[in-house]
Amino acid sequence: MSTNNIAPLQIQTQLRKAAFYGCAICGCPILEYVHIVPYYNIQAFLPENMVALCPYHSMRYDLKEISESTLRSAKADPYNKVHQQDTFSISSQEMYVNVGKRIFVNTSRILVVDDFDIISIKREDGKYILFDINFFDKLNNLIAIVSENRWTAERGSREWSIMYKPRHLTIKNYSKNIIFDAEIKNNKEITITSAGMHYNGSPLRITENEILLNNDEIAIDLKGTELRNYEVGIAAETL
């Protein structure tokens, strides 16, 4: 996080596209925008001095476990450029989002609680998946944010683990037992499950079959159905 002065959105977009929507080193879609020569030496957001990295590789660069020249070659030849099949993307015309056996098509705001967006999904450049996710703990502290795949965590990323295997993303917080999992299947459907997330102190859990708020199943009427072009997928209230 030390390099994580927030770059203007248009520079973030430029860096994300240049890296084919993944960490330049490993292809993980969850990103930080890192200065190659440190910001405090440059005092500017220069795209040529910046690169998209996952939180793990960003941390390793901070610790000088990755050299500047390695990073510059990764920027010039990012992982996803030569591993298109590994990218977190769905190239079919329609994207299906499966949340507890409710299927949403062309619906961006997937889960909204008390009018607050918890999980949203969209695609950029026709196929690359971008998440907005807000992670609250049970005391209603916002402890991590994914915003168009850009990662921000309150106390750095050390207690978080962001793992990526081709087409399968897992975000975990071990001390708070939070897990968010998103996997692409059949190149058209993305399945989301989660545990340990909260909003307004209420636990929120998504299994393969259920969506639970305060341990009660919600959106039962939508179960087993395919919903198209909804403004909001699942809207719930904590009270």
Ligand SMILES: [Zn+2]
């Ligand atoms: Zn990485």
